[in-house]
Amino acid sequence: MEHDQLVDPGVARIMSSYLTCEVATISRSGTPVAWPVSGVWRPADQTFVLSTSIGFAQKALNVRRDPRVALLFSDPTGSGLDLSVPDRPGQVLLQGEGVSPDEIVTSFARNADLWQRISSAQPSSRALSTGGLVRRLLDVYYMRLIISVTPVVVTTRPALPAPSGPLSVPAMPGLPAPVARELGSFTSGVLARLDDDGRPTLERVVPVAADGGLLIPGVDAKPGPASLLFHRHDEQLAGNRSFVVLGELTVSEGGVSDRGLVFRPERVVEGVRTAGLLTPFRFVRGLRARAQAYLDRRGLERPTVAWEELDAIHAAVDAER
Numbered sequence: 001m002e003h004d005q006l007v008d009p010g011v012a013r014i015m016s017s018y019l020t021c022e023v024a025t026i027s028r029s030g031t032p033v034a035w036p037v038s039g040v041w042r043p044a045d046q047t048f049v050l051s052t053s054i055g056f057a058q059k060a061l062n063v064r065r066d067p068r069v070a071l072l073f074s075d076p077t078g079s080g081l082d083l084s085v086p087d088r089p090g091q092v093l094l095q096g097e098g099v100s101p102d103e104i105v106t107s108f109a110r111n112a113d114l115w116q117r118i119s120s121a122q123p124s125s126r127a128l129s130t131g132g133l134v135r136r137l138l139d140v141y142y143m144r145l146i147i148s149v150t151p152v153v154v155t156t157r158p159a160l161p162a163p164s165g166p167l168s169v170p171a172m173p174g175l176p177a178p179v180a181r182e183l184g185s186f187t188s189g190v191l192a193r194l195d196d197d198g199r200p201t202l203e204r205v206v207p208v209a210a211d212g213g214l215l216i217p218g219v220d221a222k223p224g225p226a227s228l229l230f231h232r233h234d235e236q237l238a239g240n241r242s243f244v245v246l247g248e249l250t251v252s253e254g255g256v257s258d259r260g261l262v263f264r265p266e267r268v269v270e271g272v273r274t275a276g277l278l279t280p281f282r283f284v285r286g287l288r289a290r291a292q293a294y295l296d297r298r299g300l301e302r303p304t305v306a307w308e309e310l311d312a313i314h315a316a317v318d319a320e321r
Contacts, residue, residue: 007046007094007154014092015041015048017079019121019237022229023050023149024070024192024200025062025098031225032070032192032200035059035271036233036242038121040114046151048094049114051105051144055291060100060145069098069149072190072202074160078121078235083159090159095199096151104300105144108309115310119317122237129310137284140291142305152199160204163187169209174247174265185241186230191216191263193226193249211252213264221261223249228263231271242271 007015015021024034037059039050048071052059063069071094076083083090108115118125128138166184171177188206195201207214207228214228226249231242247265295302 007041007043007151010089011092011154011156012041012043014079014081014089015073015094017081018073018076019078020075020231020233022072022074022190022192022202022231023059023147024072024202025059026066026068026200027058027062028065029225031227031246032194033062033227033244033246033269034070034072034190034192034202034229035244036229036231036240038118038237040117042113045148048096048149048151049111049146050149051111051114051146053141053287053291054104054143054145054294055140055287055289057145057290057294060147063098063100063147064102067097067099068095068199069147070095070192070200070202071149072204074190074202074204075231075233076159077233078237089156091157091204093155093157093202094149094151095153095155095195095201096149098147098149100145100147103145104303105146106142106303106305108142108306108313111146112313115313116317119314124236124238126314129307135305135307137288139302139305140288142310143291143303160188164206167207169207169214172209172212172265174267175245176268179243179245179268182243183230186232190229190231191219191226192229193221194224196222207263211262213247213250213262215252215260216249216263217260219249219260221249223251223261225249226263228265240272242273244269244271 020036022034023037024032027033037050041048073092169180169183171180188204191203191205205216228245233240245265246267247263249261252262
C-alpha cells in the first residue's frame with residue numbers, strides 16, 4: 001500500500017505509538033546506515049521530527065550532504081497496539097527528504113511535543129538531566145540538532161511474525177567473535193540498502209550464516225553497499241542495546257536465487273550499551289569529546305541549556321499521568 005505525500009490516520013497511529021523507529025541516512029562513502037531513534041509525527045506539517053545530540057551528529061551531517069532518508073517503524077515493543085489481527089499493517093516504511101539546519105537548539109519549548117514524547121515514553125531518560133553534577137557533565141547531550149523528514153513514499157507491511165528463535169551466526173571476517181556471540185540475543189536485524197530509485201530503504205530480516213557471510217532470505221535487491229542494524233529496548237525504552245554492521249550485499253557463488261543475497265560484513269560500529277560498570281563513564285567521556293569537536297570545528301562557544309524548560313515539560317507529563 002502506497003501513499004503519495006499522504007499519511008492516513010491508521011499509519012499515523014502506528015508511527016505515533018511505536019517508541020522507536022529505524023532511520024537510515026547515506027554516509028559519505030555512499031553506504032546507507034541505520035540507527036534507532038525516537039521522534040514525533042506532526043500531521044499538520046506532514047513531517048516526522050527527530051533530534052540528535054551534537055555528540056552524535058553524523059545523522060544530521062549525512063542529511064545536510066544528502067537529503068535522502070528512510071524511516072522504518074518495525075518494533076512494536078511498548079506500543080500497546082494489538083497487531084494480532086490478520087493482515088493488519090504492523091510496519092511502516094517512510095522514504096522521504098530530510099532537512100537539518102546547521103543550528104544547535106538548546107530550547108526545549110521550541111520542540112515541546114518531541115520532548116514530551118521522549119519524557120513519557122522513556123522515564124529513565126530523566127536520569128540524564130537530574131542534579132547539578134549530571135547537568136554539568138551531560139549538558140552536551142541536550143545541545144541538539146533537529147532533523148525533519150517529509151514523506152515522498154509511504155509503504156505499509158504486515159506485522160512481524162513471531163520469532164522462530166535467536167540468531168545463530170559464527171564469527172567471520174568483519175564480524176568479531178564477541179559480536180557474533182551477541183547476535184544470539186537478537187531474533188532479527190534491520191537491513192539498510194539502496195532501492196532501484198537510489199533511495200535508502202529498510203526491512204526487517206532474519207540473516208543466517210551462508211557462503212562466508214550472512215544470507216538475507218527473501219530480499220530482492222541489487223548488490224551494493226549496505227548495513228545491518230541490531231537494536232532492542234524494553235517496554236519503557238530502557239535496557240537499550242544497538243550496533244551496526246557495515247558491509248556489502250553480494251551475489252552468492254551460486255548466483256542470485258529466491259534464497260536472497262549474501263551480506264558480507266566489513267566492520268562493526270558500536271551504538272548504545274546500557275550494561276557494564278564502565279559503560280556510563282565511557283559514554284560521557286566519548287559524548288563530551290565528540291561534542292567539543294563539533295563546537296571547535298565551527299568556532300562556537302558552548303551554548304547554555306534551558307533546563308527550566310525541560311523541568312516544565314517533565315512536570316506537565318507527570319500532571320497528565
